[in-house]
Amino acid sequence: MKRNRVYLAVLLCLPALAVWGVLWFMGTGALMGHREVADCLGPAFNSGAQSFAQWPLLPDAPTLEPLVRLLLDSPEFFVLFWNTCFQVFAQLAGQLLVGAPAAWAFSRLRFPGRRFLFGVYIVLMLLPFQVTMVPHYLVLDWLGLIDTPWSIIWPGVFSTFPVFIMAKGFDAVPRSMLEAASLDGAGYGRTFFYIGLPLGMPGILSALVLGFLEGWNAVEQPMTFLKNPSNWPLSLYLPQVAESELSLAMVSGLIALTPAVLIFLFGQKYLELGIQASGLKE
Template identity: 65%
Template sequence: MKTKCKGIIPAIAVLMVAALPVWWAIWFMIAGALIPLDELKATIGPVLGIEESGGYAYWPVLPSYPTLRPAVELLLDTPQFFTMFWNTCKLVFPQVLGQFLVGAPAAWAFSRLRFRGRTAMFAIYTILMLMPFQVMMVPSYLVADTLGLMDSIWAVILPGVFSTFPVFIMAKGFDAVPFAVLEAASLDGAGPLQTFVRIGVPLGVPGILSALVLGFLEAWNAIEQPMTFLKTRSNWPLSLFLPQIVSDKVGLAMASSLVMLAPTVLIFLFGQKYLELGIQASGLKE
């Protein structure tokens, strides 16, 4: 037991050091949301280009006199923040729902059905998954413009719904469903749709939820897609609101970043178990 403890302690220390940059970034936002504007100008003024500040920039570990003014200003005096928060919800949740309704049946077909061209089609899915948005931006723009969807939320939602990445993750999760269970269901008279709904979905929950969690995180933090397809400012999500905050509103930017970070942290904490189960299931072989 002592030998195991001696081996665990160095591993924990290494992980804590590796996680320090992440925790520092989070603490940077928390402290920035509590530091008053005059102290921010004195500490990071040179980075922001504020003329009255001079010397070197530094960041205090703790604010000299904490204030909630940035949070109050955000929640009471910034109505456009709530508008863009609602816009973000309108863009993200339909995407996640659509990824389940479209991606789960497609993933089941790739994983458990055998048909001509299956391997080639899945290879095309994998290639499309590896392509960044910059490569697919022009075709997506042309399609959205042809369909008359430009400057509407559907120009962002529909490409996200038909994304190939959730299909790939869900298919790997469905691969862990034993064929023996499917054969037993077939002998009991269950059709393909019944087998998918009553067996595939319940047993594929880890892969489905892991794909939906990753899809939520990607859609919530998306910048390039809304910037490309949404021209009207009233349709912008939070990811486009934060860069518009000017340098003399650093505290407001920090408070906005914390509020925007909160849903992603909660979703990740909720889905962390399913992410781990999905990774484990994708590595299992029947």
């Protein structure tokens, strides 16, 4: 039994090391100067090099120069960072206002065409962006939203994936509680706000977290709908800075990773409370 646990631990450590290896690579690279990063990775970008690229466990001469240069000498980084924040959090607010009531209707209300409409949602959810890119572009161009932040926000607000996730979360709400609320005179609105939202919080949080990750790392949508670089999100800045200087790319990637980590740390307690609330059975 103990041997099986050891094998399982070793097996689980392999993917963990792969993830931590990337983070270690990024963290140590953020503490290296431009010359040291170029010396370590130069052979990988030089086809005529006689040596191989190598990466030390720790920097030979740790420095905060890349971080200082990024924070003090790169104003475009802050512009694109706040562009990303505005686009992502506006999408999340819209998904909460639009997606949550729609998911509650699909989960708890019975109306003609519900199954067909939900099936259409599933089909649209499965379609990749490459398939819907042209219709999105034509509609946004007709509305005059191309090359504006709203060309990224509105498609995200009316995305079908958050509705699907939230609906599955609302399915866990006990029907006996809804019947009791109805006997007490609560209408659809009060039942949704006072019972559906608290008990369906796991699905809502899951949808918002996944929506944040998708919006924060979006590349194809901004490249298609945004022409002016001043409207670009941070995801389009990282490839460009990587072409000019790898040390700045390491620091930029580390800072871009920070919001996702903070959301998990500060939202973990509320996520656990929502999961506990959804554990009520019929």
